[in-house]
Amino acid sequence: MNQDLSIVAGAVCFALLLLQVPATFILLSRLFKGPFRQPPLSPLSPTPDQVGAVSVVVPTLNEAKRISPCLAGLSRQSYEVREIIVVDSYSQDATPDLVKEIQKKDPRFRLINDDPLPEDWVGRPWALHNGFLYSSEQSDWILGIDADTQPQPGLVASLVKTAEAQGYDLVSLSPQFILQYPGEWWLQPALLMTLLYRFDPAGTNNQSPERVMANGQCFLCKRSVLAALGGYTSARSSFCDDVTLARYAAVQGYKVGFLDGAKVIKVRMYEGMAQTWTEWGRSLDLKDAASFTQILGDLWLLLSVQALPLLIVFTYLLISPFFSFSAFPLVLLLRLNLFLLAIRFALLFAIAPSYDRTNSKSNWTFWLSPLADPLAFLRILLSSLYTPTQWRGRSYAKMQKA
The missing domain is CATH 3.90.550.10 (Spore Coat Polysaccharide Biosynthesis Protein SpsA; Chain A)
Structure with a gap:
């Protein structure tokens, strides 16, 4: 049974690696542009x-x-x-x-x-x-x-x-x-990260x-x-x-x-x-401005590099006391996802200037926002599946039917 379990675990790890490795390279190619981006605009007087x-x-x-x-x-x-x-x-x-x-x-x-x-x-x-x-x-x-x-x-x-x-x-x-509020300090940065992962930095x-x-x-x-x-x-x-x-x-x-x-x-x-x-969650998928292929590609990327790392590491910590896993695919998978989590927490420092902390005492949950990443992916996935019928007090049911 242990041998069968090892075979199954190895196959799952290999499949996850096939899913995540290409997405990781895409993510890194975008993040490497960050240090070379233009500095933030500063206030100026007109001429x-x-x-x-x-x-x-x-x-x-x-x-x-x-x-x-x-x-x-x-x-x-x-x-x-x-x-x-x-x-x-x-x-x-x-x-x-x-x-x-x-x-x-x-x-x-x-x-x-x-x-x-x-x-x-x-x-x-x-x-x-x-x-x-x-x-x-x-x-x-x-x-x-x-x-x-x-x-x-x-x-x-x-x-x-x-x-x-x-x-x-x-x-x-x-x-x-x-x-x-603490809840939005926790969730909003995770939703913002879905944009940073999909597109080049501002x-x-x-x-x-x-x-x-x-x-x-x-x-x-x-x-x-x-x-x-x-x-x-x-x-x-x-x-x-x-x-x-x-x-x-x-x-x-x-x-x-x-x-x-x-x-x-x-x-x-x-x-x-x-x-x-x-x-905010129902417009972040940007499906109205993207092709179906692009939407699928973005969902694959977000699943691979934002939603899965926390779940994979958490699952490993949960089951590792009961099973002995030493196969190379599992070790590689674990290291890859720890690497992705390290990137995610490091990015908190990169996006910190995008938040005003002067009037909020609840901003400590900002540093826990990577824990909301699976939820952020779920929100984008749900939003991509339907067209809103209500928006800012207006009804768009007729538009959806059309």
């Missing part, structure tokens, strides 16, 4: 040639509880911002009142309502599209900003200067995250169009380019419209960048672990 260069568009729907820091942060931007267009989708809370109040102090703010949502559009790209159509043609750049962000002084000037200096037609930023050279990454929370595009792309129409039915539009632009030959913006923009996306799991 005279940037006067009125940017129209900011903020899509809103019942954002009264979290939009105030965004409005205040945008108001602190300098003369490079020509106008700040808040496109409200008929909020039922005090969102319009907050915009009207700051409008009294800063005439650059404009409040409009988008047209009724067409059946083949998702709410966010539709609001951004309406804001683009309403914006001044004298602006050279269109900047989409989410209501849950907290723009820091010097954000827009720094973003425009970087885009112009490096020749980007479209560029977006990864933010610094604001977390509060600030590295763009990959092929199908691997381009973007973040709609802070999304700058040349007005002429956005017009040539038809506004947001290419991403109208996408629940990850930022990535969909960025990849479409890359296919058309435009230069797309994704940079580290931790020093110039912060974001408080969700309240607690449950909301993080439900809301």
Whole structure:
């Protein structure tokens, strides 16, 4: 029986090695680019040639509880911002009142309502599209900003200067995250790691169009380019419209960048672990911007290098007191997964600057987030299997049936 057990164990180990070894090399090829990436953007002051260069568009729907820091942060931007267009989708809370109040102090703010949502559009790209159509043609750049962000002084000037200096037609930023509760400090970094494992770090050279990454929370595009792309129409039915539009632009030959913006923009996306799991988790698969083959490849990678290492090491520790395993495949498998776990814990130090720790006493669970990696993979897997029917208070059941 021991011999039969050894044969089975050896076969399982060999199969896992075939699954994990190629994925490990892919992961390492991406992580090795990290030390050579561009440094995070720093706040800058505008130059005279940037006067009125940017129209900011903020899509809103019942954002009264979290939009105030965004409005205040945008108001602190300098003369490079020509106008700040808040496109409200008929909020039922005090969102319009907050915009009207700051409008009294800063005439650059404009409040409009988008047209009724067409059946083949998702709410966010539709609001951004309406804001683009309403914006001044004298602006050279269109900047989409989410209501849950907290723009820091010097954000827009720094973003425009970087885009112009490096020749980007479209560029977006990864933010610094604001977390509060132990559960989200534990889960959110594991979900973020699913992006880091699948794509190059922010600030590295763009990959092929199908691997381009973007973040709609802070999304700058040349007005002429956005017009040539038809506004947001290419991403109208996408629940990850930022990535969909960025990849479409890359296919058309435009230069797309994704940079580290931790020093110039912060974001408080969700309240607690449950909301993080439900809301953010269901868009992280990026299936609306990827082919079926790419989705399968990403799931294989995440299973191999993020979900399995903890499970394999834990299983070995659980059964090793009862069985004697010394076969070469098992030893190699164990060492490989210990190596992957070591990488995962080391990456905590790499992503630590992407989190604001100033106002949270529960951030110690951040260092335990690798224990949530199997859950993070499960969330991506579940999200990849279905299209949302509810999003930000809207129903998309008809779109799913279509």
